[in-house]
Amino acid sequence: MSRHDASDLAQRLGRQAEAVCRHYLSSGRREGRYWLVGDARNTPGRSMYVRLKDSPKGPAGKWTDAATGEHGDLLDVIRESCGLIDFKDVAEEARAFLSMPPPEPEPRQHHRESPAPHGSPVAARRLFGMSQPIIGSLVQAYLRERGITDLRGTGNLRFHPRCYYRPDERSPTEVWPAMIAAVTDLDGKITGAHRTWLDPRRRDKAPIDTPRRAMGDLLGNAVRFGIGGEVMAAGEGIETVLSLRQVLPDMPMLAALSAGHLAACQFPDTLRRLYIVRDNDLAGDGARDGLIERANAAGIEAIVISPELGDFNEDLRTLGIDALRTEARLQLAPQDVARFMMLAST
Incomplete structure (x- = not known):
C-alpha cells in the first residue's frame, strides 16, 4: 500500500x-x-x-x-x-x-494469498486481530463471575463472538464465543493464542470436551500482563494469575498456560526476583522445582507463593479478596508489599 x-x-x-x-x-x-x-x-x-x-x-x-x-x-x-x-x-x-471494498490486486499478482497453516503463529495473530476488546463483552462477564473485576493491563485478552471449535477430525465444526489471549515472546511479538470457549447463558466455560486450547509457538512464551522488570510473578492459568493481580495490580505477571510451559518460560534480563505462583497439585510441584533451579542458576531470587485451596482463583472465589490479600502479604518480600499491594478500600 x-x-x-x-x-x-x-x-x-x-x-x-x-x-x-x-x-x-x-x-x-x-x-x-x-x-x-x-x-x-x-x-x-x-x-x-x-x-x-x-x-x-x-x-x-x-x-x-x-x-x-x-x-x-x-x-x-x-x-x-x-x-x-x-x-x-x-x-x-x-x-x-469502513465497509470499503478490498483493494484491486496488483497487476503482477496472479494468485490469492494462501491461508495461514492451521495452528501456526500467523493463524494465531490473525485470530487475535479479528477479535474485539473485552470491556462490555461476555469475557468481562465470565471473568466477573470468577471474582476478577480489575482488568487493568489486560489488553492482550480479547473477545471473539464466533470462534470455531472442532472436537476431533471426524466431528463437525461448532461455533462458540471465546476469550482469546495473545501468547507473546520477550519482545512482545505474538507467537500464539490461547482460546477459552464460553457459554453465554452460564457465563462459564462452554460445555465441550476441551474448552481450552492453545495454538502457535508456546514453549518459552506466555500470556503477559504488564511489562517485566526487576520483579515479576509467573503462574500456569490465566484466571489464576489474574486473581493474584486483583490484590497486586501493578506487579508484572505471566501465565504460561501449563505446568510444563511454566518450567520453561523465558524471563527478561532485568529480572532479579521471581514469584512462582503455584497450583496445589503434583504438576505444580514439578513446575515449581524446575523454575527454582533455573532462576537460581541465573542469579534470580525465587519465592514460591502457594494458595490455600487448589489455586488462587479458587481462593478468591471461596475465601474472598480480603483473605487473598492477607495470603499474598504474608508470602511477599516486605519491600514488594509496599510497592505492589493494593490496600483494601475503606
Missing part, C-alpha cells in the same frame, strides 16, 4: 473518529471534543486523548498520550488495540470497519 493510500484511510477514519474510538478504545469515554483512554492498546485511564473533530490544533483522529509522549492517528490505534504486526493487516481491518 502506498503512503497516499494510508493517508486516505487515516482521513476516512478521522471522519468517523468517535465511532472508531467507541469500537477500538471502548475502555475510554468522550469528554467534550476528545476521547480519553489509558493508551492505544485500550487500557482504562485518561492519559491518552483523541481529537474527535477537526480543529486549528489538528485534524480529527490524531491522538497524543500525555504519559509517554507517543502520538499518531487512528491507523495506529487499530494496530495497537488489535495487536496487529503487518501494516497490510491494519489496512485490511480499517477497510472492514
